[in-house]
Amino acid sequence: MKKLFALLLACLLALSACAFAEGHYPVTISTYNYAKEPVEVTFDKAPEKVVCTNQTQTEMLLFLGLDDAIAGMAYLDGTVREDLLPQYEALKEAGKELTVKGYPSKEVVLALEPDFIFGWRSAFAEDQLGDVAEWNERGTGTMILRCSNNTADVRNLDAVLADFADIGAIFDIEDVTDAYIADAKALIDEVNAKVATLEKPLTAIIVEPYDGAFYCWGSDTLTGSLLVSAGAEYALPEGGDLSVEDIVNLNPDVIVVDYMDEEGVSAEENQANAIATIMDDATLAEVPAVVNGRVMAVNLTDVYGGGIRMVPSVRAMFDFMYGE
Numbered sequence: 001m002k003k004l005f006a007l008l009l010a011c012l013l014a015l016s017a018c019a020f021a022e023g024h025y026p027v028t029i030s031t032y033n034y035a036k037e038p039v040e041v042t043f044d045k046a047p048e049k050v051v052c053t054n055q056t057q058t059e060m061l062l063f064l065g066l067d068d069a070i071a072g073m074a075y076l077d078g079t080v081r082e083d084l085l086p087q088y089e090a091l092k093e094a095g096k097e098l099t100v101k102g103y104p105s106k107e108v109v110l111a112l113e114p115d116f117i118f119g120w121r122s123a124f125a126e127d128q129l130g131d132v133a134e135w136n137e138r139g140t141g142t143m144i145l146r147c148s149n150n151t152a153d154v155r156n157l158d159a160v161l162a163d164f165a166d167i168g169a170i171f172d173i174e175d176v177t178d179a180y181i182a183d184a185k186a187l188i189d190e191v192n193a194k195v196a197t198l199e200k201p202l203t204a205i206i207v208e209p210y211d212g213a214f215y216c217w218g219s220d221t222l223t224g225s226l227l228v229s230a231g232a233e234y235a236l237p238e239g240g241d242l243s244v245e246d247i248v249n250l251n252p253d254v255i256v257v258d259y260m261d262e263e264g265v266s267a268e269e270n271q272a273n274a275i276a277t278i279m280d281d282a283t284l285a286e287v288p289a290v291v292n293g294r295v296m297a298v299n300l301t302d303v304y305g306g307g308i309r310m311v312p313s314v315r316a317m318f319d320f321m322y323g324e
Contacts, residue, residue, distance in 0.1 A: 029166045032144045032151050033132045034124040041132075041141050043116075046171045051098075051109050053119030053129070055080065056145065056307035061118070062087045063308045064167065064176060071112050074099040078261040078301045081309070103128050116141040116170070120148035120305065143170070145306040147222040156225035157184070157314065160306045184311045188229060191318050195231040202294075202321050204232035204254035206303070207242065209277040214242040217258075223303045226310060227256060230317035244283040254321055255289040258300040271297040296320045 028042045049071040052058040058073040062084045070091055080088045091097065098104040106129050109117070121144050123129050132142040143166060146152035146159040161181045168177030195201050206227050207214040217224035218239025228234050235252045236242075247255070259274040261267075274297035284290050296317065302309040 024172045027169045027172075029143065029169060031132075031142065031166070032121065032146075034121055034126075035131075036121070036151055039132055039136075039142075041136060041143065043141050043170050047114075047116035047141060049112060049114045050116045050118055051104075051112060051114045053103055053117065053123035054148075054305070055301070056120070056148075056305045056309075057118040058088070059084055059309070060163075060167065060307045064171070064173060066171060066173075067091065069116075069171070070096060071114055072096055072098045072104065072109065074104050075102060076100050078299060079267075106130060114140055116143070118143050120145060121151045122149050141170070143167075147304075147306045150221070155220065155222040157188070157222075157229045157310060160222070160310045161185075163306055187311065187315055187318075191229065191231045191314070194318075194322055198322075201231055201233040202253040203235045203251075204256065204289075204321070205235045205247075205250065205252050206256040206258060206298075207247075208258050208300070209274070214244075214247065214277075216240055216242050222306065222310070223258070223300075226303050226314050227317055230314045231322060232317070244281055247278075247284060248287060251287060253288045253292070254294045254296070255287075256296045256298055256317060258298050258303060260300050267299075270299075294321070 026042050026044050028040055031039055031041055033039050047069055050061065050066075050069045051072040052061060052070060052074065054075045055077050058070065059081055061067070061070055067087050067090070073088075073091060073096055098108055103123050109129060117123075117129065117135060117140060119129075119142070124132050124142070124144070129135070132144075135142050144151055145163050147155040152159055161184055164177045164180055165174075168174040204227055205216050206224055207216050216236050216239045219225055219228050219234040219237040221239065224234060224239060232254060235250045255278050257274040257278060259270050262270055265273075275295050278284055278295045279290055289295055298313060298316070302313045
């Protein structure tokens with residue numbers, strides 16, 4: 001009798017779970033096409049064959065425990081996050097790594113018969129996978145990260161968290177993504193509370209070295225906005241190209257330097273080389289950031305495009321600027 005009751009209970013719970021999942025769908029999200037126009041895409045069930053066009057999207061799904069849904073993954077910008085590497089390697093061994101650099105061909109993706117393509121805007125260029133409308137007409141859902149390739153008008157941490165909310169809805173894992181969003185907002189509250197106690201926030205910029213000069217990310221880019229979220233007063237909101245003399249004139253308290261992984265070079269060396277572009281320049285010797293050793297290196301992957309790396313980067317920059 002007990003076994004029969006247990007069996008009936010299990011069946012009822014299974015039916016209840018199915019009813020709940022069915023009640024969740026259809027789900028409609030607002031995303032974009034290659035032309036940056038808003039597009040509504042509807043999902044009738046959780047995707048089961050997903051192609052991730054970039055490392056950012058792959059890491060996001062791995063982090064959320066959606067490994068089984070990934071049918072193909074492409075375009076590594078750097079090293080896969082260490083805690084996710086075993087999951088990535090397992091998918092790679094299963095033949096799901098489509099490309100390491102660059103996007104897979106349209107023919108390769110078509111052959112996979114995906115029900116969802118999760119990508120950057122550039123993946124849907126005509127000479128890549130083609131526009132989202134073509135895929136949507138085939139019954140393949142699409143989603144473009146808001147901050148990839150400057151897609152959305154507003155590109156900041158709120159936009160990144162909105163991406164998480166959409167993925168939560170698409171896969172019916174809103175309990176997981178809501179918890180992530182709540183933790184991120186708690187971090188921002190902590191940052192704001194700390195900055196409110198200061199007489200004046202530290203002034204800062206985030207720059208990328210190139211050919212003896214620097215590109216400064218504007219505060220209206222995701223990269224620049226993350227530094228603002230970390231509690232900095234942005235020294236050059238409009239961003240743009242800078243000479244070392246321009247940096248002297250800005251006189252920032254903190255300089256964050258981004259870098260890309262260089263093949264055959266360790267992460268520590270890459271960081272040291274990025275910091276040296278500022279610290280070793282005699283022209284910058286009297287800039288407060290240099291005088292006080294407040295020059296930080298960050299991997300560009302950690303502060304660009306969106307995904308799971310953005311919130312930890314805000315925490316890291318906040319701790320660097322205001323930690324005990």
